[in-house]
Amino acid sequence: xxxxxxxxxxxxxxxxxxxxxxxxxxxxxxxxxxxxxxxxxxxxxxxxxxxxxxxxxxxxxxxxxxxxxxxxxxxxxxxxxxxxxxxxxxxxxxxxxxxxxxxxxxxxxxxxxxxxxxxxxxxxxxxxxxxxxxxxxxxxxxxxxxxxxxxxxxxxxxxxxxxxxxxxxxxxxxxxxxxxxxxxxxxxxxxxxxxxxxxxxxxxxxxxxxxxxxxxxxxxxxxxxxxxxxxxxxxxxxxxxxxxxxxxxxxxxxxxxxxxxxxxxxxxxxxxxxxxxxxxxxxxxxxxxxxxxxxxxxxxxxxxxxxxxxxxxxxxxxxxxxxxxxxxxxxxxxxxxxxxxxxxxxxxxxxxxxxxxxxxxxx
Numbered sequence: 001x002x003x004x005x006x007x008x009x010x011x012x013x014x015x016x017x018x019x020x021x022x023x024x025x026x027x028x029x030x031x032x033x034x035x036x037x038x039x040x041x042x043x044x045x046x047x048x049x050x051x052x053x054x055x056x057x058x059x060x061x062x063x064x065x066x067x068x069x070x071x072x073x074x075x076x077x078x079x080x081x082x083x084x085x086x087x088x089x090x091x092x093x094x095x096x097x098x099x100x101x102x103x104x105x106x107x108x109x110x111x112x113x114x115x116x117x118x119x120x121x122x123x124x125x126x127x128x129x130x131x132x133x134x135x136x137x138x139x140x141x142x143x144x145x146x147x148x149x150x151x152x153x154x155x156x157x158x159x160x161x162x163x164x165x166x167x168x169x170x171x172x173x174x175x176x177x178x179x180x181x182x183x184x185x186x187x188x189x190x191x192x193x194x195x196x197x198x199x200x201x202x203x204x205x206x207x208x209x210x211x212x213x214x215x216x217x218x219x220x221x222x223x224x225x226x227x228x229x230x231x232x233x234x235x236x237x238x239x240x241x242x243x244x245x246x247x248x249x250x251x252x253x254x255x256x257x258x259x260x261x262x263x264x265x266x267x268x269x270x271x272x273x274x275x276x277x278x279x280x281x282x283x284x285x286x287x288x289x290x291x292x293x294x295x296x297x298x299x300x301x302x303x304x305x306x307x308x309x310x311x312x313x314x315x316x317x318x319x320x321x322x323x324x325x326x327x328x329x330x331x332x333x334x335x336x337x338x339x340x341x342x343x344x345x346x347x348x349x350x351x352x353x354x355x356x357x358x359x360x361x362x363x
Contacts, residue, residue: 025239028305030296031246034271037294038306041313042327045282045299046339046359051319054354055093060085062354065342069113070333075356076120081109084122086135091356095137098122105139107131112152123152146184147176153211155218159185161231163209163220167202169194169256175211175220177235186235194256201259205250205288207274214278214336223272223287224252241283243273243296250289277332277339279361284329284339293326320355327357337361 042049054077056062062079069076074094075087086094097120099106108126115121119140122131128148132140145152149162155177162176175188196202209222211231220237221228226245229237250270258264271289273296278284285296297308310327317325320343331340341357 025242027242027244028298029244030248030273030305030307031244033296033305033307034245034248036307038308040297040306040308040310042310042316042359043313045310046361048360049316050358051343052089052091052356052358054087054091054356056354057093060093060096065330065354066110067112068331068340068342068356069115070331070338070340070358071115072335076113076115078110078113079354084110084113097133097137098131098139104142105131114154123149125149143182146178146182147173149176150208151211153218154213155211155231161211161218161220163211165208166190166194166252168199169196169202174209188235188237192252194252196256197259202256205255205272207272207287210274212275212278215280219275219278221273221275223274224250224255226273228275243285245271245273248289250287276330277336279332279336279339281363282361293328295329327359329357329359333358 054062062077065077065079066081067078074089076084076097077087078084082100084097086097088094100108107122107124109124110122111125112123113120114123115135118135120133120135122133124131129142129144131142134140145162147162147164150165151163152160155161158179160178162178164171164173164175166174170193171190173187174190176184177186178184205223207223209220211218211220213219218231219228219240220231226243226249227239228241228243230240232238248269248271250267250272254266254270258267261267269289272287273285274287276284276286276295281299281301283298283300286294293309295308295310296305298305310329311325312320312327322343327341329339329341332338333340337360339359339361341359343355343357344353
């Protein structure tokens, strides 16, 4: 792993204004990592792995899980984009939260959730608003957000951070910070604009930007940029890790220039890059252009960076009764300690039998 001074990199790493800080930051060489795949057993990175089947009913049928939020006493699961349910830690269904629709107490689709005391707040990405419910299911109120955000996450207990995707290539604002009264406190601009060959066409290549928390630190990564940032308390972007993708780098310029999407020969071998999760020890990333079930995996303690696939042990696989040994982690618990994957167990005689795989990560 190389290290480069921030002063040298300030002009090249992204399109945001950042404070100049006299320190060095890690540069992670993905060019070598992409050259070969490493197979990693779950017991190499986790101390405990358990399986929780989610209870389904005629009213709760789960085809695909979009997000899992694991708290100390329950799961909140967003599934099939339009639905949100509470489950206990044994998988028993407790209740649905809200419902899809156009009414004042309904949402178009759920992009994120926040649990605050006895309340749960759903971010309706379709209508750009928060809907607050009691954990017991009763509707409380709703509020329109100060912008239509691609993603919203907590920045601090009283402040939210919202990322605005740059679909047009000319969006002035990348991120806004606002409080519970929807008052904008600060913002971060885009510093470049892009011309598209056809203004009516924009090719999407998966997730554009991710805001997440790790050990009380808030991070941000744009999938088309090679730098992962920490958002400082005064709303500045501080470069934290730089990823050297070499010829695999998928730049923002390529995104706006293409009119043929994945078929564009200029995109062959290119990869976007966004964090799946970060724990105290591990950083897991994926993106457009990755083979299914493959990830960039950095063990910070050992300073080992690899292109990996995760695999169940024979004993774990027997509990799932599946031929494919590949585990595809997609989420992490709210305390950043448990990696979460989603499977369907063929051994259970049920057409709708989602199973959460919970792997307690090594420190």
